[in-house]
Amino acid sequence: DWKEAILREAQGTLAQLQTDSLREPDVTDRASSETDWSIELRTRDRQRKLIAKIDAALxxxxxxxYGYCEVTGEPISLARLEARPIATMTVEAQERHERNEKVSRDE
Structure with a gap:
């Protein structure tokens, strides 16, 4: 259902892009419209990546x-899976991963 909702939203965005014109007569209005569309397209790109994660969870x-940590093999808590159904790691493994990622970026 989540994936289908994302795909419907993407279709709506595509339809809106095809009907709307970015040819606003006022330069400020045009810049505002372009900024809005840029944000919308970035959102759709994040959702495209989310669809891949949903497919992987399926x-x-x-x-x-499903429901087992890809790092430790331990069960992922039900609360975590309810909050983030695409989770692939336990909270502890995710925290370690994010700390290691931060250290790598800081170096």
């Missing part, structure tokens, strides 16, 4: 691997 369900 594959893990089919393979019987």
């Amino acid at each position: 594959r893990r369900i089919e393979e019987g691997e």
Whole structure:
């Protein structure tokens, strides 16, 4: 359902892009419209990536691997899966991953 909702929103954005014109007569209005569309397109790009994660979660369900941490193999808590159904790591493993990522960026 989540994936279908994202795809419907994307179709709406595409339809809106095809009907709206960025040819605003006023330069300020045009800049504002371009900024709005830029934000909308970035949102759609993030959602495109989210669809890939949803598909991966569905594959893990089919393979019987859903709900287990890909790092530790431990079960992911139900509360975490309810909050983020695409989670692939336990909270602890995710925190370690993010700390390591931050250290790598700081170096």
